[in-house]
Amino acid sequence: MGLDAKSYEAYRTNGFVAGIPVFSAQSVAEIRGEIEALEAQYPKPTDTKDLNQFFRVNGHLVIPLLADLARTPEILNAVETILGPNLLVWSVELFIKEAQTTKTVSWHQDITYWGMGETDDEVTAWVALSNVSVQAGCMRFIPGSHRNPIVSHHDTYDDNNLLSRGQEIAGINENDAVYGALRPGEMSLHHGRCFHASGPNMSHDRRIGLAIRYVTPEVRHEAPGNDYAMLVRGCDAMNGWINVAGPRGLFDADDLEFYDQVLAEQSATLAAGAATDVGLYSAT
Numbered sequence: 001m002g003l004d005a006k007s008y009e010a011y012r013t014n015g016f017v018a019g020i021p022v023f024s025a026q027s028v029a030e031i032r033g034e035i036e037a038l039e040a041q042y043p044k045p046t047d048t049k050d051l052n053q054f055f056r057v058n059g060h061l062v063i064p065l066l067a068d069l070a071r072t073p074e075i076l077n078a079v080e081t082i083l084g085p086n087l088l089v090w091s092v093e094l095f096i097k098e099a100q101t102t103k104t105v106s107w108h109q110d111i112t113y114w115g116m117g118e119t120d121d122e123v124t125a126w127v128a129l130s131n132v133s134v135q136a137g138c139m140r141f142i143p144g145s146h147r148n149p150i151v152s153h154h155d156t157y158d159d160n161n162l163l164s165r166g167q168e169i170a171g172i173n174e175n176d177a178v179y180g181a182l183r184p185g186e187m188s189l190h191h192g193r194c195f196h197a198s199g200p201n202m203s204h205d206r207r208i209g210l211a212i213r214y215v216t217p218e219v220r221h222e223a224p225g226n227d228y229a230m231l232v233r234g235c236d237a238m239n240g241w242i243n244v245a246g247p248r249g250l251f252d253a254d255d256l257e258f259y260d261q262v263l264a265e266q267s268a269t270l271a272a273g274a275a276t277d278v279g280l281y282s283a284t
């Protein structure tokens with residue numbers, strides 16, 4: 001049902017595991033079709049935000065498709081093997097690199113600016129909705145790097161970088177990196193402190209990745225203010241997260257208001273210590 005012993009051991013040892021099948025070729029084509037239909041029909045869902053904003057962070061709060069994908073039993077089974085039976089979704093994001101473009105992601109640890117401390121209980125399921133080959137700019141990882149604490153990141157605010165602060169870990173030896181290429185419908189799982197990065201998409205197709213961030217009830221929001229998560233399996237008896245029900249409909253007015261509230265609080269956490277708030281958690 002969940003991760004097999006070999007994959008679980010790989011995750012524990014390396015801090016990531018790739019090539020886990022989740023969706024059939026037909027299902028993944030349908031999901032991609034639904035994402036691309038949203039792009040065609042709702043390029044600017046509100047007066048102030050274009051669709052990329054909602055794709056970039058917390059799409060599960062306003063787009064039912066993304067909330068439903070975060071509840072996919074095959075993904076939850078695999079994540080449960082790592083995190084246990086009680087699972088919440090902190091964010092759902094789409095990482096899209098257009099064909100033959102230069103956008104990259106610098107070496108980083110996910111939880112650096114998320115206000116969760118140094119928890120082991122945050123895992124990203126990253127699902128390939130297109131062919132995410134080395135040429136297409138798949139992620140690459142440093143095996144075992146999750147055993148580090150949160151290390152120093154330098155903010156670059158590079159326009160070419162998909163990360164909010166363009167944050168970067170210096171001094172990585174690229175020879176140590178392992179590529180996590182994925183066929184459409186496969187996923188990788190990575191630990192919140194695992195060093196990872198990705199290169200440009202030199203392929204002739206778009207590279208579309210769906211990143212779902214899972215946490216447990218035990219993870220504590222350590223920054224000032226509140227933080228929010230959507231229960232997707234088991235129960236949350238800890239009262240640490242403000243529990244989110246999920247969207248009422250596509251771009252529902254009340255959900256959009258709530259989206260702004262969550263974004264404001266999370267952006268404040270993300271911005272702590274930053275030299276500028278330009279572009280924080282906004283579409284790049």
Ligand SMILES: O=C(O)CCC(=O)C(=O)O
Nearest residue numbers: 095105110124198209211
């Ligand atoms: O899509 C990418 O290339 C990077 C994604 C990433 O850094 C993440 O999901 O944590």
